Amino acid sequence: MIVSFEHICKNFGSTEVLHDVSLSVSGGQILALLGENGAGKSTLMNILGGLFPPSSGRILLDGVPVKFRSPEDSIRHGIAFIHQELNPVNDLRVYENIYLGRELRGRLGFLKRKAMASRAREILGTMLGTDIDEQAFMRTLGASQKQIVEIARALLCEAKIIIMDEPTTSLAGHEIDMIFNVVRTLRSQGVGIIFISHKLNEVTALCTDMVVLRNGAVVASGPMAGTDAEALSEAIVGHELSQMRRSTPGAYGDVVLACEGLSLPGVFSDVSFQVRSGEILGITGLLGDGRSEVFRCLFGDIRGYKGRVTLCGKPYRGKTPKSAVSHGMAYVPSNRKENAIVPDLSVLNNGTLATLRQYCRWGLVCRRLQHSAFQDMGGDFHIKYHREDDMITTLSGGNQQKVILTRWLNAHPRVLILDNPTQGVDIGAKQEIYDIIRKIAGEGVAVVVLSGEGQEILRLCERALVMVHGRIAGELSGDALTESAIMALATGARNGAIA
Amino acid sequence: MKKALLWFVKQWSERPLFSTGLALLAMIIIQTAALGTNYASFGEWLSAFCVNWINVLRNNANVGIVALGMTFVIISGGIDLAVGSTLAMAGALFLLMVDGSGHGWMAAAGLSGWWIFIGAFFCTILCGALLGGLNGVLVANGGIPPFIVTLGTMKCFRSVTQYFMQGRTPTVPKEFLAFSSLQFGSTMLMPIIYWLLAAVLLHILYRKTVFGSHVIAVGSNEKAAKLTGINVRSVKRWVYILSGMLVAFASIIQVCRIGSMDYSNAGAGYEMDAIAAVIVGGTRMSGGRGSILGTVLGVLIIGVMNNLLNLMGVPPFLREAFKGVIVIVAVLLQKKEATS
Numbered sequence: 001m002i003v004s005f006e007h008i009c010k011n012f013g014s015t016e017v018l019h020d021v022s023l024s025v026s027g028g029q030i031l032a033l034l035g036e037n038g039a040g041k042s043t044l045m046n047i048l049g050g051l052f053p054p055s056s057g058r059i060l061l062d063g064v065p066v067k068f069r070s071p072e073d074s075i076r077h078g079i080a081f082i083h084q085e086l087n088p089v090n091d092l093r094v095y096e097n098i099y100l101g102r103e104l105r106g107r108l109g110f111l112k113r114k115a116m117a118s119r120a121r122e123i124l125g126t127m128l129g130t131d132i133d134e135q136a137f138m139r140t141l142g143a144s145q146k147q148i149v150e151i152a153r154a155l156l157c158e159a160k161i162i163i164m165d166e167p168t169t170s171l172a173g174h175e176i177d178m179i180f181n182v183v184r185t186l187r188s189q190g191v192g193i194i195f196i197s198h199k200l201n202e203v204t205a206l207c208t209d210m211v212v213l214r215n216g217a218v219v220a221s222g223p224m225a226g227t228d229a230e231a232l233s234e235a236i237v238g239h240e241l242s243q244m245r246r247s248t249p250g251a252y253g254d255v256v257l258a259c260e261g262l263s264l265p266g267v268f269s270d271v272s273f274q275v276r277s278g279e280i281l282g283i284t285g286l287l288g289d290g291r292s293e294v295f296r297c298l299f300g301d302i303r304g305y306k307g308r309v310t311l312c313g314k315p316y317r318g319k320t321p322k323s324a325v326s327h328g329m330a331y332v333p334s335n336r337k338e339n340a341i342v343p344d345l346s347v348l349n350n351g352t353l354a355t356l357r358q359y360c361r362w363g364l365v366c367r368r369l370q371h372s373a374f375q376d377m378g379g380d381f382h383i384k385y386h387r388e389d390d391m392i393t394t395l396s397g398g399n400q401q402k403v404i405l406t407r408w409l410n411a412h413p414r415v416l417i418l419d420n421p422t423q424g425v426d427i428g429a430k431q432e433i434y435d436i437i438r439k440i441a442g443e444g445v446a447v448v449v450l451s452g453e454g455q456e457i458l459r460l461c462e463r464a465l466v467m468v469h470g471r472i473a474g475e476l477s478g479d480a481l482t483e484s485a486i487m488a489l490a491t492g493a494r495n496g497a498i499a
Numbered sequence: 500m501k502k503a504l505l506w507f508v509k510q511w512s513e514r515p516l517f518s519t520g521l522a523l524l525a526m527i528i529i530q531t532a533a534l535g536t537n538y539a540s541f542g543e544w545l546s547a548f549c550v551n552w553i554n555v556l557r558n559n560a561n562v563g564i565v566a567l568g569m570t571f572v573i574i575s576g577g578i579d580l581a582v583g584s585t586l587a588m589a590g591a592l593f594l595l596m597v598d599g600s601g602h603g604w605m606a607a608a609g610l611s612g613w614w615i616f617i618g619a620f621f622c623t624i625l626c627g628a629l630l631g632g633l634n635g636v637l638v639a640n641g642g643i644p645p646f647i648v649t650l651g652t653m654k655c656f657r658s659v660t661q662y663f664m665q666g667r668t669p670t671v672p673k674e675f676l677a678f679s680s681l682q683f684g685s686t687m688l689m690p691i692i693y694w695l696l697a698a699v700l701l702h703i704l705y706r707k708t709v710f711g712s713h714v715i716a717v718g719s720n721e722k723a724a725k726l727t728g729i730n731v732r733s734v735k736r737w738v739y740i741l742s743g744m745l746v747a748f749a750s751i752i753q754v755c756r757i758g759s760m761d762y763s764n765a766g767a768g769y770e771m772d773a774i775a776a777v778i779v780g781g782t783r784m785s786g787g788r789g790s791i792l793g794t795v796l797g798v799l800i801i802g803v804m805n806n807l808l809n810l811m812g813v814p815p816f817l818r819e820a821f822k823g824v825i826v827i828v829a830v831l832l833q834k835k836e837a838t839s
Contacts, residue, residue: 299726301725301726320730321725321726321727321728321729322728322729322730324728325727325728326728331726333726338720338722338723339722339723339726340723340726340727341720341723342715342716342719342720342723342724342727342787343719343720343787344715344718344719344720344787344788345712345715345716345719349712353712353716353727353729354727354728356709356712356713357709360708360709363708364703364707364708365707365708365709365712407727
């Protein structure tokens with residue numbers, strides 16, 4: 001079977017996400033779909049997976065135009081989408097998971113367990129060449145085995161094209177090999193595979209063809225032979241972007257936060273760095289690199305890490321977020337909605353929640369003090385709201401983020417940690433948030449920005465660390481800090497050298 | 500006209516207090532009508548009206564006080580099923596301390612006169628705080644779901660109380676009965692005063708203090724609360740302690756009204772009555788949203804409805820069914836709020 005995209009465009013509102021994308025995959029091909037976050041990979045695959053239709057252009061199956069109205073529709077046409085985050089039912093057995101929602105039933109409505117189990121064994125053993133026990137409970141399987149069960153599910157519906165969205169990000173080396181073997185077995189049986197990944201050296205080893213998307217358009221495509229990881233990473237980032245520069249180096253003060261040999265078993269190890277007053281340090285990497293966990297440990301949200309931390313020259317250990325705050329740490333977490341917003345409190349209360357005790361008179365919160373603190377700090381952030389007493393949920397993402405920043409700035413922190421500070425924020429507000437972050441650093445706060453977006457790091461930071469699998473793969477600063485250098489370190493195309 | 504209707508729909512769906520208040524108003528009108536017009540003069544009708552209202556308020560004052568604490572617990576995202584048993588245990592302790600037969604612990608400790616009462620009062624409140632604190636520690640530090648913790652302690656407190664009170668029948672000395680039964684003219688107002696006083700204090704605690712905001716934060720988004728540096732465990736412990744203290748206060752009022760206590764039935768069913776009132780008052784079961792005023796109105800709605808059914812001569816066995824219907828209707832209204 002051959003799937004072809006012809007001149008696909010997709011608009012969300014007024015923004016164009018995909019522009020005239022054409023590509024095709026046939027059985028027996030492993031196509032690497034590459035691009036930065038936001039390049040349009042997921043949108044393209046969601047169109048193929050039937051989640052939404054293209055704005056223009058068409059999809060052909062073996063030369064016949066088709067329209068997918070729903071995910072079930074696309075599965076019926078032989079296209080299976082294996083998502084990055086799997087949702088297995090851990091308390092059911094492997095074969096029950098494979099047949100979940102499509103159980104075989106006898107005449108009286110009882111399950112035909114034997115038939116299901118033997119078919120599951122056939123798929124797992126004969127077709128995929130693995131030794132997964134179909135009677136085992138899902139809970140007992142490793143991450144890669146769960147991926148394989150998901151592939152088996154796809155094969156049960158006789159999928160001819162399988163989309164795999166970053167299947168290896170959360171896997172260790174030998175597990176990745178297992179997935180690769182299965183993918184190669186599938187290929188030899190004439191199945192076409194679209195393999196989305198950021199790990200370029202894996203991609204070059206596994207895939208037969210590649211397509212690179214940038215800003216919603218195809219910028220490179222062709223057979224994998226004759227190209228290498230360095231060339232791919234340049235294609236992904238684009239030359240012109242790596243030339244973009246940001247603020248000039250300022251005069252930094254003393255070291256505020258110094259970490260030595262931080263480690264947490266299974267998550268990160270041997271992480272050491274220093275941040276100076278007035279500096280914005282960037283920390284970047286791919287999904288699952290452990291950067292967020294390092295700082296959640298420092299903030300006391302995760303316990304049990306090892307290593308030495310010095311805060312303003314004194315030994316420091318984050319026990320709870322409360323004690324971290326009292327030591328002058330502030331943490332703006334990622335996933336604002338889950339981790340930062342209190343949806344049932346007003347804009348004013350959300351903006352002053354970390355420091356409410358300071359506005360008390362006789363044990364009661366004094367509204368006037370609260371109001372003036374909020375205005376002093378957040379007044380020049382251009383936060384758009386109707387009234388201070390409105391619920392925070394009535395604000396847009398960018399404005400919510402500004403309220404959260406106000407919350408922390410009121411605490412006058414010495415170290416400000418920002419995890420994905422512009423997640424779900426539109427471009428205009430992004431710029432304003434960058435300005436705010438620069439201003440905070442200018443006032444002598446040591447700022448750490450965690451971000452997966454190379455652009456963001458470039459625009460804010462003078463110096464950045466790149467993390468891979470819980471280790472610092474390298475440090476980039478000054479002119480060596482470019483997007484392709486970050487990508488090369490993060491994907492493992494270039495080995496860590498302290499620049 | 501259309502504008503007024505739109506305003507009404509908006510208020511109804513966005514403000515739980517609006518719908519609760521209207522429901523209460525409607526019920527009061529029916530209740531007033533049910534009093535009848537068969538009176539010699541307006542003065543006589545007015546006194547019947549007032550007596551009826553004072554009865555409604557007084558009969559619900561105890562549940563009303565318990566429901567105040569329950570509101571805090573539910574807003575924090577928890578639930579306290581142990582209030583009824585805590586009431587029995589605190590009441591038993593109070594009785595043992597003030598016992599009029601000469602064996603009271605406070606008398607044995609050398610206190611006399613009203614000092615006995617004051618000592619017993621504070622010891623009982625402390626006892627409530629400890630029992631609530633036990634729930635709080637199990638929930639906050641043990642990480643056990645509040646429903647299970649308080650279901651367990653509900654059984655424990657009741658059973659332990661009954662075991663220890665076997666063969667003991669302590670009573671409150673006559674002079675202390677005034678705490679609840681002091682007459683103003685011919686009316687007993689004290690429980691009502693205590694209830695309203697507690698409601699005002701807790702309203703201030705909820706709206707005006709750091710603790711109140713932290714309770715909302717914990718119930719609304721625990722993760723965010725923790726990452727903002729709020730001591731989530733401490734907040735959780737304190738809401739149960741608060742609930743326990745209010746229950747102990749209610750138990751003293753109850754004991755001083757009757758003079759003694761039936762340990763197997765005292766406070767039984769209070770947990771469900773209190774939870775029902777809190778829900779009817781517009782507090783969200785999953786936490787994060789609610790109000791003290793709403794809970795007071797919720798208690799009144801259930802109280803006025805009971806009174807109404809009584810006035811209309813509905814058989815007692817059928818009355819609980821109406822209570823059930825009211826709770827379900829209230830949650831239906833809340834659901835509308837969540838989806839709109």
